[in-house]
Amino acid sequence: MTSKFSITPYLFLAPALLVIAVFVLYPILAVVYYSFTDYNIVTPPVWVGLRNYQQLAKDPIFWQALKHSFIYLLVTPTLIFLSVLLAIVVNRKLSGIHAFRALFFIPVISGSIAVGIAWRLMLDTNGIINGMLIALGLLSEPIQWLAEPAYTLPIAMLLTIWLGLGYYMMIFLAGLQNIPEELYDAALIDGCNNWQKHWYISIPGLRPQITFVAVISSLAALQVFNEIFILTGGLGGILNSGVTVVFYLWRQAFRLQHAGMASAIAMVLLVITLLFSMMNIRILERGTEAES
Amino acid sequence: MKKLRVFRHFSLVLLTSLILGACAPATPQTVVQTVEVEKTVIETQIVEKTTVVEVEKVVEVTPTPGPHPEAVISGVEAGAEISLWTFWLSPTFDDYIKSTIARFQEAYPGVTVNWEDHQATFQDDLRNSFAADNAPDVINLSISEGWVSDYATQGLLLPLDDVVPQDVVSTYFPNLWDQQLVDSKHYQFPWYQGIIVNLVNTQILTEAGLTIEDFPKTIDALPAFCQTIKAETGTLCDIRLTVNDLLAQMTYEGGVQVINEDGTAFTFDSPEAVAWLQLYVDMVKAGTVDRNVLVTDQDRVGLDLFTTGKAAFYNTGPNLIREVRANNPGLYGYLAVVPAPVGKSGVVGKGLMALSVKGDTAYPMASIALAQFFSNPRSMLEFSKIVSIYPSTPASYDDPFFSAAPVAIEDSAKPYAKDAVSKLADIVPTVPHKADVNNIVLQAAQQALFNNVDPQQALTDAVAQANALLP
Numbered sequence: 001m002t003s004k005f006s007i008t009p010y011l012f013l014a015p016a017l018l019v020i021a022v023f024v025l026y027p028i029l030a031v032v033y034y035s036f037t038d039y040n041i042v043t044p045p046v047w048v049g050l051r052n053y054q055q056l057a058k059d060p061i062f063w064q065a066l067k068h069s070f071i072y073l074l075v076t077p078t079l080i081f082l083s084v085l086l087a088i089v090v091n092r093k094l095s096g097i098h099a100f101r102a103l104f105f106i107p108v109i110s111g112s113i114a115v116g117i118a119w120r121l122m123l124d125t126n127g128i129i130n131g132m133l134i135a136l137g138l139l140s141e142p143i144q145w146l147a148e149p150a151y152t153l154p155i156a157m158l159l160t161i162w163l164g165l166g167y168y169m170m171i172f173l174a175g176l177q178n179i180p181e182e183l184y185d186a187a188l189i190d191g192c193n194n195w196q197k198h199w200y201i202s203i204p205g206l207r208p209q210i211t212f213v214a215v216i217s218s219l220a221a222l223q224v225f226n227e228i229f230i231l232t233g234g235l236g237g238i239l240n241s242g243v244t245v246v247f248y249l250w251r252q253a254f255r256l257q258h259a260g261m262a263s264a265i266a267m268v269l270l271v272i273t274l275l276f277s278m279m280n281i282r283i284l285e286r287g288t289e290a291e292s
Numbered sequence: 293m294k295k296l297r298v299f300r301h302f303s304l305v306l307l308t309s310l311i312l313g314a315c316a317p318a319t320p321q322t323v324v325q326t327v328e329v330e331k332t333v334i335e336t337q338i339v340e341k342t343t344v345v346e347v348e349k350v351v352e353v354t355p356t357p358g359p360h361p362e363a364v365i366s367g368v369e370a371g372a373e374i375s376l377w378t379f380w381l382s383p384t385f386d387d388y389i390k391s392t393i394a395r396f397q398e399a400y401p402g403v404t405v406n407w408e409d410h411q412a413t414f415q416d417d418l419r420n421s422f423a424a425d426n427a428p429d430v431i432n433l434s435i436s437e438g439w440v441s442d443y444a445t446q447g448l449l450l451p452l453d454d455v456v457p458q459d460v461v462s463t464y465f466p467n468l469w470d471q472q473l474v475d476s477k478h479y480q481f482p483w484y485q486g487i488i489v490n491l492v493n494t495q496i497l498t499e500a501g502l503t504i505e506d507f508p509k510t511i512d513a514l515p516a517f518c519q520t521i522k523a524e525t526g527t528l529c530d531i532r533l534t535v536n537d538l539l540a541q542m543t544y545e546g547g548v549q550v551i552n553e554d555g556t557a558f559t560f561d562s563p564e565a566v567a568w569l570q571l572y573v574d575m576v577k578a579g580t581v582d583r584n585v586l587v588t589d590q591d592r593v594g595l596d597l598f599t600t601g602k603a604a605f606y607n608t609g610p611n612l613i614r615e616v617r618a619n620n621p622g623l624y625g626y627l628a629v630v631p632a633p634v635g636k637s638g639v640v641g642k643g644l645m646a647l648s649v650k651g652d653t654a655y656p657m658a659s660i661a662l663a664q665f666f667s668n669p670r671s672m673l674e675f676s677k678i679v680s681i682y683p684s685t686p687a688s689y690d691d692p693f694f695s696a697a698p699v700a701i702e703d704s705a706k707p708y709a710k711d712a713v714s715k716l717a718d719i720v721p722t723v724p725h726k727a728d729v730n731n732i733v734l735q736a737a738q739q740a741l742f743n744n745v746d747p748q749q750a751l752t753d754a755v756a757q758a759n760a761l762l763p
Contacts, residue, residue, distance in 0.1 A: 042422045042446055061735075125528070125582055126602045141526070147583030149742065233588045235535065238742050240735075254416060256727050 028270075035263035041253075045260065052264035061240055062265065065248040068153055069222055072244060075157050075164075076218045080210055083165050087172035088198055101173070105166035112163055116230030119159050120146065123231075146231055149241035156227045156242055163227075164220075168213050175209040176202060208284075215280040222273055225250065245269050362668060363399040364460055365661035372658035373404040374429040377418070379645070381432075382409030388678055396665045403658050415439075422448055427650050429659040433480065435471055435643040438537060441722055443648070444474040450649040451477040455660055463669060468643050468684045471718040480646035481667045482684035484675055486609035487705045487712045488632040488641050491616065495626045496604040500524035504628050507605070511545045511635045515571060518580035521604045528582040530603030532594045533572065535587055538733045540642075540720045542568045547636030551721055558758040560733065561751035564636065569740055569747040576741045587738070599623065607632055609644075611680040613702045629704045631712075642718040643684070682709045725761045732757045 035052055037045035056062050090101050107115060122128050123145040130142035145151050179201065187197045203210075225246040228236065236243035236251065243251070245265060253262035381389060393405045408428070410417045421427040427448070433439040443449050456478075461469060468482035492504060500521045508517050518529035534541040542548040542560060546568025550560045559565075575581045582603070585594045591608065598606035599616050601623050610629060617624045632640055647663035649656065665671060672683030673691050680702045683689065689710040698704045705712070723729055736754035739745040 040446075041419045042448065125584060126597070126600065144583045147587070233584075233590055233593060235587060235589060238583070238587060239738050256731060257419070 031263045031266050033263075034260050035267045037260045037263075038258075039260040039263075040257040041259050042257070048260065052261045055261065056264055056268065061243065062245075062248060064240055065243045065245050068243060069224070069245045071153060072157060072160075072221045072224055073218055075160050075221045076214055078157075079161055079164055079168055079217050080213055082161065083168035083213070084172050084203070084206060084210070086165065086169045087176055088202060090169070091173055091176045101170075104169055107163050107165070108167040110163075112159075112226040113230060115163055116159065116227055119155075120231055123155065147238055149237060149239045152232060152237035152242035156224070156231055159227045159231065160221070160224060164217065168217065171209050171213060172206055175206045179205040211280070211284045215277070215284070218276060218280070219273055222246075222269070222276065245272075360399040362395070362665060362670065363661070364457070364668075365657060365664055367657045368400050368403060368661050369655045369658050370402055372402070372655035373406065374653070374655050374658050374662060375406045375408065376430045376432075376662060377414075377428040378407070378409045378432040379414050379434065380409070380411045382411075385675075385678065388675060392666060392671050392674070395671075396662060399665065400658070400661055403655075403661070405662060429650050429653040429655060430663050431648050431650065432483065433646050433648050435480070435482075435646050435718065436641070438472070438540070438720075438726065440472040440480045440646050440648055441474055442726070444472070444477075444479040445722070448651050449479040450651050450653065450656060450659075451479060452481070452649070452660065453478055455656065456664070460664060463685050463687060464667070465684055465686060465714050465716075467714065467717045471643050471646075474722065480648045481663045482643055483645040483647050483667045484672065484681040485684055485713050485716060486611065486644040487682060487709055488607060489610055489629050489705055490605045490607050490632055491598060491613065492605045492628040492630055493598070493601060493603065493623060493626055494628050495601075495623075496521065496525055496527055500604070504630060507630045508633045509631075511633050512571070514633060515575050515578070515580070518575060519578060522578075522580045525604070527602060527604060529575070529580055530585050530594050530597050530606045531575070531581050532585050532591070532607070533587060533737070535589045535734055537720075537726075537730055538737060539723060539726070539730055542733075543720045544637050544639060544641060545635030547638075551723055555721070555724065556762065558729065558755045558762075560758075561748065561755045565751055566748045568636075569737060569751060572737075573740050573747055583742075586741075609680070610702055610705045613680070617702075624701075627701050629701060637719060639715065639717050639719055640712070641716060642720075643716050644681075680705070682713050684713070686710065686714070725758075728761055729758045 038048045039045035125142045125144050133139040183201050223246050228242045228247045232242045249262045249265040252258045464482050508514050539550045546564050548565040551558050597603045599619050649659040653659045669685040669687040672685050673688040698706050732754045736750040740747040740750040
């Protein structure tokens, strides 16, 4: 049996490969190179070897940023829990339920910048949150929410959850609607109450969706930037309380003009996200094996 | 036979006359009466008289080509095509920019100008354009943000000393022309200037039992003033640290020498620097300042707080009064404008905007001509009439526009504008690794302001970090 070489499939692949080479492969290779240079964007890069990585290892703000990024991963389980709950709630045949589903989806299509600005206004010293709390007698004087280091990260995480809830809810809703109704009927005959019905049927039935959401939301959490940038006005919060790895990368590149250092941070982030992706894929594969 | 022919002719004529007469419109019947009327008869008399009259006789001659009064730069390259980038002027001032370019092209025929306005991403766009080797020929750079010295130290701007005639240099205020020198060389034409004032909400002041005369004249008096306002009205002071350039702020406000004379060691942990930082630490501890505004790098945040009527005063330029008028007309009626408090340096501040020329431009003289043209007395005066900015050229202030008594609150700085602009000065020395050192100072200041670190300790640590950056 002889295999015959044909150029046709390569010609079909060529346009896509070219685009990937220019817009993905070249930038990645460039970042690898810049991470070993002193580069301020305006003047040509100067080779410095491992100096950027050595400085990064000694930089307390980078470690603080890394810690914040890992703390930000708490968004993932919270999002999964809340969006599964919401999907179960809206997975009912009630009149007007479509309107509710649409309402929960609105933050997704609003865009993080617009929502971030709205949140910033609400959380302002003279904003609606303080106004309501004072009116209800819960506060005597306004809290400067976004100027309190302890609140910066939780507020940003809350914003991420609020933004993503509707999107993940739709994924879980689609999953729930694929679970055969007969399983619920059987559970009912076996004497399951509502909670048991969901615990033993809905949650296991949503396993592929939960794994998928865990992968994409954890990667998104590791790369969070917009929420931090908008809420802290581009400063990363008082005492760097909201600085995450991507935010720190941006600050190094565009505030301090250290593109070489920023590239080194990007490489570290690349390794972390690769490890995360591999870990997630392994979990996904195990889940599929267990099901089969 | 002949008689018969004559008769026929006569009959034909008679018949034709009868037919024509029958076709004619009927004539109204008239009664003819004879009436005696007085009739004036004007008779023309011819009088011969000779008079000698002197008249001005216009003699048309072919015009002789002469220098355009605004074309003061010689050697402009024929057929030059140059680009101009402005910072945040479009669309509000499109007409002004376009008409000035049109005037420039009348003064320097054959030069083409391509204008672009860049806004929030100006710095990123400019850096990228330098990296891509397509930076604009003429660039609107901020003096207050230190952009001229930043780009000049990297060798990206054209030194002007050898190419700009002395009579052109002398049209600018000397203090403005001499700003942001790098190695004693000039890299900018001073463009439009701002006068830092404080916009005051007189309603809050009255509620606090204060008058406009009580407004602090010096920075040192601010904490007590804010304490009174907080105690009497519950509102916080709308004060902003210049978080991107604290070295400059401590120089102006605290009279701090940030680096030693020979530039070999930082000195911003001196008693003056500690006293300056302590002033803000005390205000934060007393809870009299809005912390969001204090550490923001966006002027909008502070201005918005003032515009909503929730702050007693805000330090800004009179040109931004238009924002208050547009967004809160109710507050506009209660506005007052006072000079900004002065720090220990005695200098209120530095200039605002400049025009610089790219170092490797293909058309240096055309670019210099454009930068000079936009900052000449006429262009500056016309710009001042559109918005409350102030010229960098003393001659512009000779116009009645500046000597007329102010009518609107926006114009209240006009009478003393010339004097104020003539005193603006950049007194901050050139600092190596400026962005990094400012970032170190910001981290130190935040530690002192919000983390109970002693200001002396915070600044001493910061100086040690900054000194490590020096060769």
